[in-house]
Amino acid sequence: MxxxxxxxxxxxxxxxxxxxxxxxxxxxxxxxxxxxxxxxxxxxxxxxxxxxxxxxxxxxxxxxxxxxxxxxxxxxxxxxxxxxxxxxxxxxxxxxxxxxxxxxxxxxxxxxxxxxxxxxxxxxxxxxxxxxxxxxxxxxxxxxxxxxxxxSLIRGLLHKGELEKAFFCLSREYFATGAVIRGAGLGKKIGFPTANLSMPEEKLLPKGVFAVKVLLGNESFKGVASVGHRPTLKTLDSKLLLEAHLLDFDREIYGCELKVSFHKKIRNEIKFSEVSALVARIKDDVESARKMLEDWKNRRLED
Structure with missing residues (x-):
C-alpha cells in the first residue's frame, strides 16, 4: 500500500x-x-x-x-x-x-x-x-x-542531569520501561524493597536518586528510583542498575513490566561508610519524593 x-x-x-x-x-x-x-x-x-x-x-x-x-x-x-x-x-x-x-x-x-x-x-x-x-x-x-x-541535545542534558530542560525538549518526562527481575534482595532486608528492572545496555539512564512515578499495568504509584552502581552494598558486581522503591506498596511483581517516569532528581549516588547511614538517607529520600510528587500534583490541579 x-x-x-x-x-x-x-x-x-x-x-x-x-x-x-x-x-x-x-x-x-x-x-x-x-x-x-x-x-x-x-x-x-x-x-x-x-x-x-x-x-x-x-x-x-x-x-x-x-x-x-x-x-x-x-x-x-x-x-x-x-x-x-x-x-x-x-x-x-x-x-x-x-x-x-x-x-x-x-x-x-x-x-x-x-x-x-x-x-x-x-x-x-x-x-x-x-x-x-x-x-x-x-x-x-x-x-x-x-x-x-x-x-543529541537531549542526550547531553540527561547525562548532565538537567532533567527539566530535557523534559521540555521531549514534551514529557523521560521514562524507562522494563521487566522486574530478581536482584540481591538486600533492599528488602533493610526495609526498602526495590524492583530491579531489566534494561538494555543501550538505554540512557540519568544517574542518581530520583522522585519517580511508576506505572504497573493501569495502576500508578509514587516512588524513589536509584540509577547507579550501589557503592555501599556492592551487589550484582556493581553493574549499572535501575531500581525503584514503590511507596505504600507490598506485592510480588517479578516478571511484571514497569514504566518508570523520572520526575525530579533528589541527589547524586553516595557511598556511605555504614549501612545504617544509607538506611537513614533512604528514609529522607522517601520523604523528599513524597513532597516533590505532592507539590507537582497540587500545581497540576491549580493549572
Missing part, C-alpha cells in the same frame, strides 16, 4: 520530531493516503561508531508506542546494517523509499540525509522526488536556547 512517509531515527520522539509528524499527518489526510513512519532502532551513527551503550533515549518498543500514540497509521522499524551503510543514495531511494514503502510523499527534517556517507541530502531528495513525482517537504528545525533541538 502506498503511503506518505517519513524515515529516520526518531529517538526520543521529541518536539522536533512532533513537528515533522504533524506535517506528515496533514499531508496524508489531504491526499487520502496513510501516514507511515519508518525508524532505525539503533541510530546509524551509533551503529557505525559502536558507541550506543547508555546513549539511546527510547528502545524500539518504546519508540513504536510513542509514534503510534501520535496518530500515525503505520509504524515500522528498519534495521540499519553494513549493507545499508554502503548503499548509494539513489539505490536507497529507489529500492526502499519507492520499492519497499511505495512512498507517494516524503517528509523529513532539513538535516536528513540518506545513502553512503550521507550523500543523499535534502537537495538530492528535492531533485529525485521531483523526477519520480513524489511530493517532498523538508521541515525546518525546532530550536531550544539557540540550539537545534535534537536527540
Amino acid at each position: 502506498s503511503c506518505y512517509l517519513t524515515i529516520g531515527t526518531y529517538d526520543g520522539v521529541h518536539r522536533g520530531h512532533l513537528k515533522i509528524l504533524e506535517i506528515l499527518k496533514r499531508k496524508s489526510l489531504e491526499n487520502g493516503t496513510p501516514s507511515a513512519v519508518v525508524y532505525f532502532p539503533v541510530p546509524p551513527k551509533f551503529y557505525l561508531s559502536g558507541n550506543s551503550k547508555d546513549n539511546i533515549l527510547t528502545s524500539g518498543i518504546e519508540r513504536a508506542a510513542l509514534l503510534k500514540a501520535c496518530g500515525i497509521d503505520r509504524v515500522e522499524e528498519l534495521i540499519f546494517d553494513r549493507e545499508m551503510s554502503e548503499m548509494r543514495a539513489s539505490d536507497f531511494f529507489q529500492n526502499i523509499i519507492i520499492g519497499k514503502y511505495r512512498a507517494r510523499g516524503l517528509v523529513v527534517g532539513r538535516d536528513f540525509a540518506l545513502g553512503r556517507s550521507r550523500e543523499g541530502n535534502v537537495h538530492f531528495l528535492e531533485k529525485i522526488c521531483r523526477e519520480k513525482n513524489v511530493d517532498f517537504q523538508a521541515v525546518d528545525f525546532v530550536k531550544y536556547e539557540e540550539h537545534k533541538l535534537s536527540s
